[in-house]
Amino acid sequence: MASPEIHAKCGASNAYRYLACTASPTFEAQFPASTSIYAEEGTLAHSICELFVKTHSDADAMAEELRSLQQHKLYQPEMLTCAKIYCDWIMEKALGYTNPPAIMTEQQVDFSDVVPEGFGTCDCVMIGDDALNIFDYKHGKGVRVDAVGNPQMRLYALGALAKYRPLYGDTIKKVRMTIIQPRISADPSEDEMSVDDLLAWGDRIHPIAVEAFNGPGTFVPGEHCKFCRGKAKCRARANVNTALEDFASCVPMGRVPADEPKDNASRMAMGLQKALTDSEIGQLLTRGQFLVSWYDDLKAYAQQTILDGGEIPGWKVVAGRSVRAFHDTDAAFQTLIKAGYDEAMLYDRKPVSLSELEKRLGKKKFAELLADQIDRPMGKPTLVDESDTREPYNSAAADFGGVNANVYANV
Ligand code: SF4
The missing domain is CATH 3.90.320 (Lambda Exonuclease; Chain A)
Known part of the structure; x- marks a missing residue:
C-alpha cells in the first residue's frame, strides 16, 4: 500500500x-x-x-x-x-x-x-x-x-x-x-x-x-488559518478577532440615513432607532465571518483539553442531549410481536436514496436507466461572500420548482 x-x-x-x-x-x-x-x-x-x-x-x-x-x-x-x-x-x-x-x-x-x-x-x-x-x-x-x-x-x-x-x-x-x-x-x-x-x-x-x-516569519491571520495546528492558540489570530474597535468603524457613530430626522427628539417622537444600513450589515458580515470560525476553534480546543484532563478556567464539559435507543432492537420487537402487535407497525418501508442507488447500480447503468427521471431543484439559498465562484441564486428558477436535471446539469 x-x-x-x-x-x-x-x-x-x-x-x-x-x-x-x-x-x-x-x-x-x-x-x-x-x-x-x-x-x-x-x-x-x-x-x-x-x-x-x-x-x-x-x-x-x-x-x-x-x-x-x-x-x-x-x-x-x-x-x-x-x-x-x-x-x-x-x-x-x-x-x-x-x-x-x-x-x-x-x-x-x-x-x-x-x-x-x-x-x-x-x-x-x-x-x-x-x-x-x-x-x-x-x-x-x-x-x-x-x-x-x-x-x-x-x-x-x-x-x-x-x-x-x-x-x-x-x-x-x-x-x-x-x-x-x-x-x-x-x-x-x-x-x-x-x-x-x-x-x-x-x-x-x-x-x-x-x-x-x-522562521520566525510574519503572522498573517486569514482564511488559511483553518487547517493550521496552532489555530486555537495563535495570539495573532486572537488579536485580530478581539479587535472589537474594528467593528465600531463598520457602524459610524451617529450616522443616520438622509431621509430620516437627525435630531434624537424627532426620532424618538417617530419611534425611530438608528437602524443599520445594508452597507453596514455587509461590512459586519465580512468582519465577523472569521470571528465565528475562530470562536468554534477555541471551543473545540477547550473541550478537548478538558476531556484530556486539563482545565480551562470558567468552563466545563457536560453530556449533551441523549437519544434513547433499544440495547437490542430485535429483542424489543419480539416482545411487541409476542404481545400481539402487528409487525407492519414496527417497520417503515423507505426508498433507497438516489445517491445510494447510483452507488449500487454504478454511474453508467444508473444514467442509462434513470437520467430522464431526475429533477435537480435549486439548493436552499445560502449566504456567502462575493469571492465565492458559484452563480448567484436565481429566485425565478427556484420558483419554477422541480427542474429537469438535464436542463440544469451545470447549475
Ligand atoms: S493560526 Fe496563526 S500561525 Fe497559523 S496560519 Fe493563522 S496566523 Fe499563521
Missing part, C-alpha cells in the same frame, strides 16, 4: 498557508500533528487508485492485488467507484495524444530549489507531446479543492519538471494540473500554464518560502 506521506516542514500541501503566513511552519511545529482515520482511509483509496492506473490493461494482476487491499478494515466499495473515475479520466487524457504518453504513478518529486527541503509525491505524472500533466487524487468530501492557482499542484509540477526535464529537455512547453475528487464531483478541476510562467512563479515565491522555512 502507498505509504502515508511524510510531511516536510514546508511541504506542498501546506504551501497555501505558509505563503500567506510565513510564521505558521515554525509556530505550528510546537503542536503535535494529529492522525485521523480519514488520513488512513485516504491512503487506502490512493493505493486502489494507483493499482487501477498501473494495471488497467491487466485485469488478472489488478484482481489479485485488489483482493488484498479489500481485506483492509477501512475498505469500502465506494473506493472502487472512485478509483474507476480517477483511472478513466487519466486514460481518456492519454488517448488525446498523438503518440502514447509516458505514465508514471506515485512519483517522489523534489522541489527544494524553490522551497527548502521541499519534496512530495505526485499521484500520477503523464508526459506526452509538449505537455507534462500531473494528477492528484483527493478522497475528502468536505471541501472541494480547486486546481486553479493551487500552490500544492504548482510545487508538484515544479518537482516533476525538475525530475523529467533532463530526460525530455525543452520539448516540455506547458504543464497541466488536475485534481480529481470523485466524492464531491465527477468533473475534475484543471489548470494549465506554460513552463516559463511556472518557473517564474517558483522564482517569485522562493524568498517567501525561505522566510517561512527559516
